Amino acid sequence: MTKKIRVLIAKPGLDGHDRGAKVIARALRDAGMEVIYTGLRQTPEMIASAAVQEDVDVIGLSILSGAHGTICPQLMNLLREKGMDDVTVLVGGIIPEADIPALKLAGIAQIFLPGTSTQEIVEFIHQRIAQPS
Amino acid sequence: MSDPNQGKTQTIAPAEPTPQRKPSKREKAWEKNTLQPTLQKNPERQAEFTTISGYPIRRLYTEADLAGWNPDTQLGQPGEPPYTRGIHATMHRGRLWTMRQFAGFGAAEDTNQRFRYLLAQGQSGLSTAFDLPTLMGYDSDHPLSEGEVGKCGVAISSLADMEVLFDQIPLADVTTSMTINSPAAVIWAMYLAVAEKQGADWKKISGTLQNDILKEYIAQKEYIYPPDPSMRLVIDTFEFGVKYTPKFNTISISGYHIREAGSTAIQELAFTLRDGMEYVEWALRRGLLIDEFSPQLSFFFNAHSDFFEEIAKYRAARRIWHKAMTERYGAKSARSWALRFHTQTAGCSLTAQQPYNNVVRTALQALAAVLGGTQSLHTNSLDEAWALPTEFAATIALRTQQIIAHETGVTNTVDPLGGSYFVEALTNEVERGAWDYIRKIDALGGMVAAIERGFPQREIAEASYRYQRELDNKEKLMVGVNAFVSEEKPLETLQIDESVAHRQAERLRKVRAERSNDEVARQLSALRTASKGKDNLMPFILDAVKAYATLGEICDAMRDTFGTYEEVAIT
Numbered sequence: 001m002t003k004k005i006r007v008l009i010a011k012p013g014l015d016g017h018d019r020g021a022k023v024i025a026r027a028l029r030d031a032g033m034e035v036i037y038t039g040l041r042q043t044p045e046m047i048a049s050a051a052v053q054e055d056v057d058v059i060g061l062s063i064l065s066g067a068h069g070t071i072c073p074q075l076m077n078l079l080r081e082k083g084m085d086d087v088t089v090l091v092g093g094i095i096p097e098a099d100i101p102a103l104k105l106a107g108i109a110q111i112f113l114p115g116t117s118t119q120e121i122v123e124f125i126h127q128r129i130a131q132p133s
Numbered sequence: 134m135s136d137p138n139q140g141k142t143q144t145i146a147p148a149e150p151t152p153q154r155k156p157s158k159r160e161k162a163w164e165k166n167t168l169q170p171t172l173q174k175n176p177e178r179q180a181e182f183t184t185i186s187g188y189p190i191r192r193l194y195t196e197a198d199l200a201g202w203n204p205d206t207q208l209g210q211p212g213e214p215p216y217t218r219g220i221h222a223t224m225h226r227g228r229l230w231t232m233r234q235f236a237g238f239g240a241a242e243d244t245n246q247r248f249r250y251l252l253a254q255g256q257s258g259l260s261t262a263f264d265l266p267t268l269m270g271y272d273s274d275h276p277l278s279e280g281e282v283g284k285c286g287v288a289i290s291s292l293a294d295m296e297v298l299f300d301q302i303p304l305a306d307v308t309t310s311m312t313i314n315s316p317a318a319v320i321w322a323m324y325l326a327v328a329e330k331q332g333a334d335w336k337k338i339s340g341t342l343q344n345d346i347l348k349e350y351i352a353q354k355e356y357i358y359p360p361d362p363s364m365r366l367v368i369d370t371f372e373f374g375v376k377y378t379p380k381f382n383t384i385s386i387s388g389y390h391i392r393e394a395g396s397t398a399i400q401e402l403a404f405t406l407r408d409g410m411e412y413v414e415w416a417l418r419r420g421l422l423i424d425e426f427s428p429q430l431s432f433f434f435n436a437h438s439d440f441f442e443e444i445a446k447y448r449a450a451r452r453i454w455h456k457a458m459t460e461r462y463g464a465k466s467a468r469s470w471a472l473r474f475h476t477q478t479a480g481c482s483l484t485a486q487q488p489y490n491n492v493v494r495t496a497l498q499a500l501a502a503v504l505g506g507t508q509s510l511h512t513n514s515l516d517e518a519w520a521l522p523t524e525f526a527a528t529i530a531l532r533t534q535q536i537i538a539h540e541t542g543v544t545n546t547v548d549p550l551g552g553s554y555f556v557e558a559l560t561n562e563v564e565r566g567a568w569d570y571i572r573k574i575d576a577l578g579g580m581v582a583a584i585e586r587g588f589p590q591r592e593i594a595e596a597s598y599r600y601q602r603e604l605d606n607k608e609k610l611m612v613g614v615n616a617f618v619s620e621e622k623p624l625e626t627l628q629i630d631e632s633v634a635h636r637q638a639e640r641l642r643k644v645r646a647e648r649s650n651d652e653v654a655r656q657l658s659a660l661r662t663a664s665k666g667k668d669n670l671m672p673f674i675l676d677a678v679k680a681y682a683t684l685g686e687i688c689d690a691m692r693d694t695f696g697t698y699e700e701v702a703i704t
Binding site for chain 2: 039
């Protein structure tokens with residue numbers, strides 16, 4: 001049996017709107033992945049530590065508050081420092097189109113905007129993790 | 134009153150059985166002679182038709198769906214119990230609803246400008262959105278505020294910010310709603326201090342404090358303290374309001390956020406009204422009198438896309454509240470019985486794709502709120518799936534309400550849908566569904582106990598996942614998202630840059646430099662001591678606010694005593 005894909009779903013920042021994070025956590029679990037949900041108000045440090053501790057393949061960040069520009073680069077730096085460069089980091093939420101290039105440059109693998117189906121995210125993860133980079 | 138059961142959760146009569154549907158001879162003949170041949174030739178589009186909440190809807194509603202329904206007791210007259218037709222005799226013929234657009238972004242001076250613009254455009258009341266640090270009781274220069282200052286609302290860290298926010302806006306004349314929960318007592322104290330400085334009489338000023346902590350634990354998750362001290366602060370504001378600000382709604386018991394978190398319409402209704410009952414029971418336990426504080430309770434519902442389900446929800450809400458206030462709590466005053474509510478169209482129904490379609494969605498949702506008898510209304514702007522609204526988008530949203538009010542004719546008569554087989558039957562069914570939930574929560578020991586066991590949270594998570602599956606499987610369609618997809622140019626949206634955080638940090642620095650820090654320390658220490666006892670904390674908070682203690686300092690003083698809340702994990 002192949003090893004299950006391990007995913008950390010995290011909700012950084014002060015925002016408490018966790019509907020999306022919870023739906024995604026459950027959809028990925030239903031798709032056969034091992035999902036750890038961090039709960040609310042995680043700092044980039046807490047998320048990076050959890051990622052190391054849980055040895056995850058994927059981190060999914062749910063950000064609706066407009067704080068992505070601050071949070072994402074901080075998290076990517078911390079992951080690099082901890083030698084977690086190979087982890088796939090995804091962002092879902094309300095992200096202005098104009099901010100997407102900067103997030104990709106910072107190392108975010110993909111940004112999923114409102115209206116994305118859960119299958120689309122599942123397929124993206126499967127493709128990404130199945131193909132060794 | 135010396136009723137030993139006062140303030141205790143009381144269980145009410147067991148569920149009434151769902152009445153058996155007995156179609157008339159006429160209806161049976163129609164089924165045989167007209168319906169069946171039609172279905173054989175042209176089957177219906179779907180095997181089952183359901184509301185957006187997944188509630189099954191029949192092909193046709195007739196008198197058979199209202200068997201046993203008593204219009205005298207269940208419908209009544211407008212302005213009379215059980216208020217199904219509305220809480221005023223003339224409803225929107227007498228006075229239109231308050232057009233109250235929720236606004237707030239950047240620093241206080243940015244939002245002050247938007248407020249004055251909206252008032253100049255004919256808006257009839259103000260509604261303030263605060264940023265996340267303010268909602269969580271942190272100052273703008275707190276490390277956790279980084280990246281969040283002024284993004285989702287206006288940043289308010291001290292009385293100095295509040296003075297700027299309401300500069301040249303006469304609080305004696307304008308009613309203001311403030312969407313603030315955990316730190317509601319502090320923000321309200323700042324508002325009252327500004328009103329006092331303007332020379333406005335507290336006895337006459339009016340507005341609404343959201344102050345609904347229960348729905349934070351259930352849905353929106355912007356909580357600071359655990360439930361017990363949080364509820365104490367809420368009841369402190371009730372007690373203070375009865376005495377000093379009799380025209381102010383000290384709470385807006387909110388279903389809006391419960392629905393946005395993915396609940397069904399029935400869950401929104403049931404959890405909101407059970408929250409209301411929880412506040413009533415805590416207030417009674419404090420020794421407040423039901424007919425003194427209840428007239429200051431107000432409600433806030435969502436207007437989602439399923440037109441008739443929403444209308445049924447508002448009508449059922451009034452009926453349930455009347456029954457609860459009279460039968461459970463023995464209220465004697467009609468002002469306690471009548472459920473007054475604000476409505477906001479459903480943010481979660483807006484699409485990032487083809488955003489101009491959101492104007493249409495919002496208009497239809499707003500129409501449902503008006504037909505459901507709302508007292509006040511916020512219509513979302515077309516760009517809100519992307520960002521806080523631009524002035525252009527906010528203006529269209531306000532104009533949408535003005536068009537409904539002045540062009541459509543729906544305000545010409547009271548409760549125009551009253552007596553419709555469908556609307557009355559659905560109102561009955563939604564009411565029955567809500568009472569089933571209310572009984573379940575009673576059995577769990579009330580809403581605080583239910584929250585601590587994760588009951589409403591789990592029900593909502595189930596419903597929201599079910600709906601996502603329906604969208605993914607295209608059992609439910611969202612135009613522009615999973616059907617009728619087309620390419621569009623990106624919108625111009627409002628961007629909040631980091632200069633807001635710098636301006637805020639500078640003003641905070643100035644406040645801390647210019648105030649008497651000895652006086653602040655004295656007031657914070659008095660508040661800290663009082664928080665360990667049983668006194669009403671509002672006077673202590675007011676004193677601290679007037680000494681220009683910051684929001685973060687005041688919330689921290691209470692954090693020392695109350696601790697903070699961690700939610701129960703449910704996934």
